[in-house]
Amino acid sequence: MKHDLQKPPASSFERIEIDSSHAERISKPSLSFWQDAWLRIRKNKAAIVSMFILAFIIIMAFVGPMISPHDSETQTITHANLPPKVPGIEKLGIMNGVGTLAGKEVDLYEMKKVDTYYWFGTDGLGRDMFSRVWEGTQISLFIAFVAALIDMVIGVAYGGISGYYGGRVDDIMQRIVEILYGIPTLVIVILMLSFMDPGITAIIIAITITGWIGMSRIVRGQVLKFKNQEFVLASRTLGATDSRIITKHILPNILGIIIINTMFTIPTAIFFEAFLSFIGLGLQPPDASLGTLINDGYKLIKFQPHILLYPSIIISLLMIAFNLLGDGLRDALDPKMKD
Amino acid sequence: MAEKLLEIKNLKQYFNQGKPNEVRAVDDISFDIYKGETLGLVGESGCGKSTTGRTIIRLYEATDGQVIYDGINVHDKKSKKDLKSFNRKMQMIFQDPYASLNPRMKVLDIIAEGLDIHGLVKNPKERKERVVELLETVGLNREHADRYAHEFSGGQRQRLGIARALAVNPEFIIADEPISALDVVSIQAQVVNLLKELQEEKGLTYLFIAHDLSMVKYISDRIGVMYFGKLVELASAEDLYKNPMHPYTQSLLSAIPLPDPNYERTRVRKSYDPASHNYQDGEEIAMREVTPGHFVYCSTKELATLQAISGSQV
DSSP, rough: OOOSSSSSSSGGOOOOOOGGGTOOOOOOOOOOOHHHHHHHTTTHHHHHHHHOOOOOOHHHHHHHHHHHHSSSSSOGGGTOOOOOOTTTTGGGGBBBBBETTTEEEEEEHHTTTTOOTTTTTTOOTTOOOHHHHHHHHHHHHHHHHHHHHHHHHHHHHHHHHHHOHHHHHHHHHHHHHHHHHHHHHHHHHHHHHHHSOHHHHHHHHHHHHHHHHHHHHHHHHHHHHHHTSHHHHHHTTTTTTTHHIIIIIHHHHHHHHHHHHHHHHHHHHHHHHHHHHHHSSSSTTTTOHHHHHHHHHHHTTTTTTHHHHHHHHHHHHHHHHHHHHHHHHHHOTTOOOOO | OOEEEEEEEEEEEETTSSTTOOOOEEEEEEEEEEEEEEEEESSSSTTSSSHHHHHHHHSSSEEEEEEETTEETTTTOOOOHHHHHHHHHHHESOOOOTTTSSTTSSHHHHHHHHHHHHHHHHHHHHHHHHHHHHHTTTOOOOGGGGSSSSGSSHHHHHHHHHHHHHHTTOOOEEEEETTTTTSSHHHHHHHHHHHHHHHHTTEEEEEOOOHHHHHHHHHHHHEEEEEEEEEEEEHHHHHHHHHOOOOOHHHHHHHHOSHHHHHHOOOOOOOOGGGGGOOOOOOOOEEEEETTTTEEEEEHHHHHHHHHHHHHHH
């Protein structure tokens, strides 16, 4: 069929009415900030895997000591220094209770006539490492979360007041921060622990005494940025009070950054606690944290590597997972900020 | 002439006062705004237009001077209640539609903020109805209430800003470059026409701050020209365009391009040199009325010359 392009038949055209009332319609589904962030973080595999690892470690920190057949504080001297032995896996040639004794490989469980299983082995006093590791994780996480929470509360309040009120208040508050920041943390900690009894409280105070400074600086910067944004000015022209502006406008907008920062504070606190425990300023026996367990283990690294191995694996996983998750959260919550 | 709604007397806004980096953003300006009119405020970037607007609405504390609204000085220390009622009468539309809406709030809450602060609605249902009503006033509809600001286009956002300002039923609106962030002329026209319609409907008074001279001419009844924190000329829109007197105004008007090749070929840009006035020491320079309703910032000597010129033209 040949088309007559000069005179197209009227029947090949169809009249379309444009309904102008639909011109303002938005077809995209409405997503809140958090829904949007979830969509973004879901694409980040490392962050999701980290989330599962963290969930697993946190659950095990509570459940672990309960499912273990042995108590963490019972000292069974006859069962001392046993390597790990796990039912099922022992047949594969690993974790079968075989350890080195005087240069020879022997089944220590058989030799010591132990007919029970210690999944992570035992330490020099015959305590079950499995329970001890998870209880240590529990204490490490507790210290880290409480320290991060205190850092967050003090940091947000201090930075928020400093940034929001500005002027002379800001000047004085920032000079105080600068002085505090100039003192090496370790010096403060050692001085503090010299007149406080070592323990969980002392460590938490030691971590938080200067830990909030980073948070306060970030919050101050954010508040400075947001307090002169036009939507805050608009709210002010409507007659909003300071508390309304802070809670409805500024806080929701900096919440993402506060969360990201807390996610990076937690592993720092875990590590600092482990470090303090490792150099002997931390928890005292019989309390155990990951740091004290590693401290005990490294002395026996050649003969009883399992005592060092498990707490080290867990602390490494915690550090990596928190950092990767924090990274993922940063990308998800603050898409405008690159690196 | 109509009743004065707002009198601005010797308003000054200095930043970093008394320090080496003192900035005189608004330097002793006085003008009146009449009920129901639109006063355009033009001038180059950084000349203090926006600061003037923000000082009038008390976003900044004025260094000196008075803003008298309906006979009451706005910048006096006042009780919270007085301030609140003042906040309801005077509202502001902001320049950047992307920065003026809180990204974490739904449109419903953004627009209802004024209603919440002033307790204008009793229950959530009434709140929603009022918001929908406001959305429809600015050409949006009910389904937009549950969305977030980032889902809207620039023009739509600016209309949301207008709806927010209208929520408290103001009498006077300061529009701080409401169209300069909108890129398409038809969208700009949409916003300006909306402002005009609202003015007719609700009898609003505007202070319209802008640097787009053609839009200002279109919307304004009177226009004030600012230069480095000072008001240099104030006249009716018609008069200012036909008969600019201050050399800065002449320079500003000569910079407007027109989509007319013949006109463009002959258009000569005048540049303004503040030294050209040759003011002597001790000469008092002030806003002086040259012809009725046409004020120019000049010395007495210049006034005489200007009056002679305008006299010979009539």
